Amino acid sequence: MATSITAGASELRDITKMERIGAHSHIRGLGLDDRLEPRDNSQGMVGQAKARKAAGMILKMVQEGRIAGRAMLFAGPPSTGKTAIALGMAQTLGSDVPFTMIAASEVFSLSMSKTEALTQALRRSIGVRIKEETEIIEGEVVEIQIDRSLTGATKTGKLTIKTTDMETIYDLGTKMIDALSKEKVLAGDVIAIDKTSGKISKLGRSFARSRDYDAMGADTKFVQCPEGEIQKRKEVVHTVSLHEIDVINSRTQGFLALFAGDTGEIKPELRAQINTKVQEWREEGKAEIIPGVLFIDEVHMLDIECFSFLNRALENDLSPLVVMASNRGMARIRGTKFRSPHGLPVDLLDRVLIVSTKPYTEEDIQQIIHIRCQEEDVTLTQDATTVLTRMAMDTTLRYALNLISCAQVLARKRKAEQVDVEDLRRGYTYFMDEKRSVKWLKDQQGSLMFEEIGGEDDVMDQS
Known part of the structure; x- marks a missing residue:
């Protein structure tokens, strides 16, 4: 008897169209009109009209090359769209103007000094159009x-x-x-x-x-x-960043280091020579400097040495616009015992333009949920949208947005096309938000390890 051999059905997928859906993948720009007035719902941006308009005005000056060497700070509670506005700025600037995004804690985890890491980030944000x-x-x-x-x-x-x-x-x-x-x-x-x-x-x-x-x-x-x-x-016309010029000239295999990422520390003498050469090209009309944007998220995680370095770096001739974001109120400046607004030293705060972001209204949250559902290809019923909006108001916006894809999995299990209130409720029971997590910890009554809180160091860390 002949044995039948079955081959699994092959699946063809267009890899060019596969995209990872991220937390801010729905952001396409700042959602401003020609007069820099914010639209209610545009390019994935909702609410935060004042902050978006301020960012738009700053971008206009960046594009005209008039605001290099300045700094601005987005300050506001968590989940108020600080990173989203920064990404909107990046999308609006386009590919020609360099935009570098780093988290402040990255500076401490790299195999180089803190000042070198910041210098590389700053020079990555300055373009040279040759x-x-x-x-x-x-x-x-x-x-x-x-x-x-x-x-x-x-x-x-x-x-x-x-x-x-x-x-x-x-x-x-x-x-x-x-x-x-x-x-x-x-x-x-x-x-x-x-x-x-x-x-x-x-x-x-x-x-x-x-x-x-x-x-x-x-x-x-x-x-x-x-x-x-x-x-x-x-x-x-070639557009390269100053950091790329540094790397290519730093060693014999410098060009390959751009792809490997192992750039190491670059000597200040070499940077000084490159700056002189770029200035010569600029005077001869061969090159044009494009000051870009460096975005530092969670800027309160930098320490006093980094802040001192930034103060000096912002006064250099070749310096980009530095945009920072912080969700801290009165907080201790890292590396000192002093407390300061947003965790930044007062002398740096004096140099920055501060833009505040406010918590979203219920209507804004409903629009954001609608945009995220379109991005994640999820359909919510009208009741489910209302319930999820209420959840976001009671817990946090991030928690509510995380529940969307979880609820979709639960809806598919019961072979439903739309996510209903029942799916959201089940997801809400499976995954705790921050408030319920704290309540659960209190209910445990010391059954977890390392719960002892005491001493000045712990209190200081908590503050």
Whole structure:
């Protein structure tokens, strides 16, 4: 009797469209109009109108290059959108203006000094736009001929390129043949070749070939055949951060260190030389400085030495806008016995523009829950939305948002399409919020370990 062999059904997944849904993945910008007025619900942002408008005004000055070397502080209770506003700022700035985001505690966990870690973060937030002229060959590929020797060791070839006005044949060497093969260049492609570096870029497929019976992917881009001369001089603009320039010049394998992440400490003398060179390029018109933004979350976790360093760093010529966030009230400055507003020294507070964030209203919370449900692809019934909003008011917004995906799992178990009040209630019984957790600890009556609280050190740590 023949044995039947069954193979599991294969599943094809488009990996380019897979995205991890994070806590702030719904943020697309600050949600401001052209006059910097905050919209009620836009680009994933809800409420916090004053804070968003303040952030928008600061961004406008950043884009005009007028507020480098300043600092601002978002201060407010937990779950009031401080990090969300910072991410909205990053999205609004776009990819051209550098935006670096660090948590203050990162400074202490890196294998380098605190000041070096902060210096690298500051220099990562300053972009240098370098302009240079280069010769490029641009046109539509008419034909590629490649001849191999009998052994296959040597390869020669000819490349025929045309524009609307002219056609030229180029002799190809082994390196260029390999580069064309790597880029999968075919007849009918419009390409650009950088003469100095030999880099080949595929600009797209020629419109003249759009009716050919070729197998084309969904991402095939059709472009016009270039006009004029095949060989042209073009101005190429590169944008790199000062930190990238530091790393590349710091050691022989510096370029690879950018990818490995093992940059180590960089000598101040080298940074001084790079600063001088960048200033020269700036005066000659070859480069332009783009002051970006450095966002330090939980800034009260820095110590007095870091704060002293920041005071000095903000006065440097090459300094970005430093945006900080803190949810502390009167707190001890780390590394001292003194208490100060937001856990920051008074001399640093004097330098910063402080923006306060306020707790969300019930209506704002309902809109945020609606946005998160769309982001996580969850459907709540009307009653469930009302109950979850009430939960967020009684507990915290973060706890309520965490319950959404938990409740969806429970709804799927009972084969329901929508999340109902019953699913939320079951999720609420499985997972405790902070208030119920504290109550549970008190009910345990000392059955847990290490519960003794006493002594000045413990009291100080708690404060």
